[in-house]
Amino acid sequence: MKLAFTAADEQFREEVADWLNDNLRDEFTDIRYRGGPGDEHRFVDERKAWERRLADGRWTCIGWPEAWGGRAASIEQQVIFHEEYARAGGPGRMGHIGDTLTGPTLLAFGSEHQKAKYLPPIRDGMAFWSQGYSEPGAGSDLAAIRTKAVQDEISGQWKITGQKVWTSLAHESDFVFVLARVDRDSSRHHGLGFFLVALDQPGVTIRPINQLTGTAEFNEVYFDDAVCDAEDIVGAPGDGWKVAMGLLGFERGVSTLGQQMLFQTELDEIIRIAKANGASRDPDIRQRIAEAHIGLKTMRYNSMRMLSGREDGSLSREAMIYKLYWSSWHRNLGKLAMDVLGPDAELIESGSYELNKLQSLFLFTRADTIYGGTNQIQRNLIAERALGMPKEPRGQGK
Amino acid sequence: MNFNFTQDQLDFQDAISSMLRTEVTADSIRARWQNESGIDSAFMQQAHDLGLNSMLIPESLGGLGLTAVDFILLAEACGEVALPEPLVESVMVTTPSLVDILDQGLGNADVQKVIDGVLAGDVRVALGHTINPCINYADSADWFLLPDGDGVYLLPKEAVTLEAKTSVDPSRRLFSASFAASDAYLVADGEAGANLQRATLNRGALASAAQLVGLSRGMLQQSVSYTSDREQFGRAIGANQAVKHLVADVAVQVEYAKPVIYRAAYTVGVSPSRADFAVSHAKSAAGRAGLLASRHCMQVFGAMGYTWECDLQIWAKRAWALAREWGDEGFHTNRIHEWLLRKNALLGPEYTFGRGSLTDRAKAG
Known part of the structure; x- marks a missing residue:
């Protein structure tokens, strides 16, 4: 047991603190301490701009490998970053889901094509993600999901139909990952697929859910033959549960x-x-x-x-x-x-x-x-x- | 002794409860949120026609001459449907305070006039107390009973300046009130004024305690029905012990709050010197039940319970507000401490119910 950080870690802490001090100011002054839980719907554009500033300083996705633009930061360094970020009043991260969920999931389970297509925009603070797990009938019982995905036999394209709910910030996001049933005769955690779906398309309708706070951070997301390319299923059809559980492990x-x-x-x-x-x-x-x-x-x-x-x-x-x-x-x-x-x-x-x-x-x-x-x-x-x-x-x- | 309500009292509760369930629905409450005054005047007229406004006014003044014990079940019923209008406060707090003023030979000609107006159903009085920063539905009042120091003033609305505040509970219409303390409006002063304010505090705390129990019961019913319908893992979520126990814990708190409140209602009328203790016990028990009910019921509703659309918020937000109004749990447990630690405190089992008059005579402490 050794409870002190190493000298290198302390130096890293100083680097983070200095950078935040130099950058979380001027046009970003107003978003300090904002956008956290209960406040996630506020200052969205400013917080997206802040993600790009973070990216310029190489402070997005610091746990990712260097090959994908990360810093391959150790656990200690990531802890230090989070501590300093919170101490400086860093705003709620718009890139949080891409950085900590989509990214690690693709790094672990994704194809080279998927990594090349999706990781750089997340790293650069250009693409924002939301998660499509829960459904009206599948909350605590996630395996009860009914959203289905049907593959076109010729083009290989998937068409997704169903409803997701409690999707945080879907209305401010570009993509959603969706757990859907690929085998209509399957039940529970069998026969599922994990899909990467663009939100800006005719088959997707997003409706905010008003909370008792009077604000709306969550959404209902309706899929009506929403399109997903053949290359955008993570893992094989039927592997969805394994991928989904892997993702929760990163959470x-x-x-x-x-x-x-x-x-x-x-x-x-x-x-x-x-x-x-x-x-x-x-x-x-x-x-x-x-x-x-x-x-x-x-x-x-x-x-x-x-x-x-x-x-x-x-x-x-x-x-x-x-x-x-x-x-x-x-x-x-x-x-x-x-x-x-x-x-x-x-x-x-x-x-x-x-x-x-x-x-x-x-x-x-x-x-x-x-x-x-x-x-x-x-x-x-x-x-x-x-x-x-x-x-x-x-x-x-x- | 007999700690039961009479058949008449129970029948009246049944009648009022069924009227309330028909007239005061979640939809009609949401409709009130949209209307200017927040009041459903047809409902208020109906309540008046049923004699509620005159219940606690003595027969000698033209009322029905009933007591807090007669009204307490109705107050609970109003809470159960989350009635937004301050009917319980009018009947159980404001009007008895006006009657008190007359009884003690205090006041001025206005007091009688205002009571007559209440009996006729065309005057509404709002009441302020230093323990509450705001007055609910003050903008629809014709008269105000307000404190300043030990003094209590009865003022026409023209003499009062209101400032609107927003409550976390959209059913509440809060205002802060200010006025110039002029002798023309003074109805009680000095020790009499201070005693009146103390009695008012007890009535107010009792009124919110009864409503809190009703609110908790309302939430309990909604939770039982939701957890019986909502399925996860192939069966109703209420089949899981973890969920059942949350709901059962609320039921225990609610049932144990009831006798405490009924006892307090009795004591307020029969043995006022013990009322501080009895009412504080009632308010803290009911506040605890109300807060537990809103917490556990919201939990069993899962994410749905956190939405604006889910009606549970109507009950939960009211419980949060009422648990604090007329003194929060800290205030009331402190009053209990004071009572218990008095010199010569009469604490033996023989003082649980009876010998109240002895207590009054002994004036312990």
Whole structure:
């Protein structure tokens, strides 16, 4: 065990911090601390421009191999980047899905053609991606998907029909990866395909879903004979589940420490308000602030442990507890924020329904325990996969 | 002793509940969000015709002479449908405060006039209290009962300046109110004014506690029905223990909040000196139930529960607001601490229900 970073890593940290200091200013001043969860729909054009600035500095896709324009950054360096990015108030990354999901998936499972076609625009901050997994009937039960893909026997082109839901920022994206059924007689995780689909085409309709925050970050995406070229299926038809699960493995890795920096910023803000409005004199509030601090530190240590010793960035067993822990912690933080605000918590300053940061934190954290696997699903995973307990009986899947 | 409601009380609750379920639907609540005043006047007229406005006014003043115990189930029923209009507050908080003023020989000619107007159904009174920064539906009030220091003032709307605020709950129409404290409007002052404000706080907290229990029940019903219909892994999600237990936990909190609220409703009328303790217990139990219900019910609705389209938000946002209005959990648990740690606090089992009058006489602490 050695908890300090190496001198080279510290130098890397300095490099990141300096670059951010020099670039996250002027025309990008307004987007500092913006575009995070609950605020993802804001400053979209500015944040896309920011992606291109990041690309110019070689700060997009830093975990990718150098051959594809990355830095082949080590886990430690990626952690450092995320920490410094969050500390500097770096805006929510528009390129997040391309950088951390599409890219690694194509690098692991994609054809040379797909890599050459799709990786450079992601790396350059020119193409933005969204994910098409969930469907109205397939939420926690992802394998129940019904969207289907039919291949034209002559041209080899695929036509996709169905509906995806909770697709974050689809209306601001260029592409979506879609999990669809290629074999109509198949069921569950068999007979699926993983498709790379352009959103700007007649067969795709995107409808925003209004959230109870009054904003719309998610969408419903309808596919009605949407076209996908023969070369744009990742892996073989029928391999979709394997690719999709591989992708999820990339999802909860190194960005967790950056996420914790955001949490720290939120907690600091809550403490600042509690001091200013006198809530910090309330013994119950004091206790809960201390508990929030303890929880955040625990999360941080666990993440460091989780990321240590896994050179490929894949998830260790400890990672399974992370989603449940952070989502519950964050949800409680939202409640604490409201209790610190007191009676003002209910009041919206603007005339329109535009929530302030802490109100939006409270409401958005209600979703944290749901998306990306509900707390109930997470507990089942911990019990069944990590502890090897007997599986919960399931109904007759279609 | 008998801790049951009478058949009359239960029958009246049934009648009002079924009227509310027909008249106050999620769609009609969303329609109110679009209309200028946020009020469905046909509904308010119907509520008046059923005698709700006069329920807690003594017979000597022309009312029905009933008590908080008679109204508490109706307050719960109003919460269950997430009624936006402040009917419960009018009947259970504002009107009894006006009656209190008359009873104590305080006030001026306006008080009687305003009570007559309430009985006739053509006057609406809004009430302010220092514990709440805003007044709900203040813009549709004809009169205001507002505090300033220990003083309580009854003012015509012309004497009050309102500033609109937006609530996180779109069903609430909040305003902050300011006025010039002139003796012409003063209806209670000094110790009498302070006592009146304290009694008002108890009534307000009790009114929101009852609605919170109703709101929780409403959310519970929606969750039971959604988790019975929604299928994942080839069966209703409610078949999973993880989901069932979330819903069952809410049911436990709600059922345990009820007797506490009924007891508080009784105490407010019978043994006012114990009301602080009983009401604070009720408000914190109901607030906890309401917050748990909104959290767990939203969880079992999954991502749907997070959408604007899903009606659950109507109930959940109200529960968040009411859990804070008239004192949040911290405020009320503090009042319980104060009560328990008083010198000579009467805490034995014999004081659970009875001997309230003894308590009053002993004036412990």
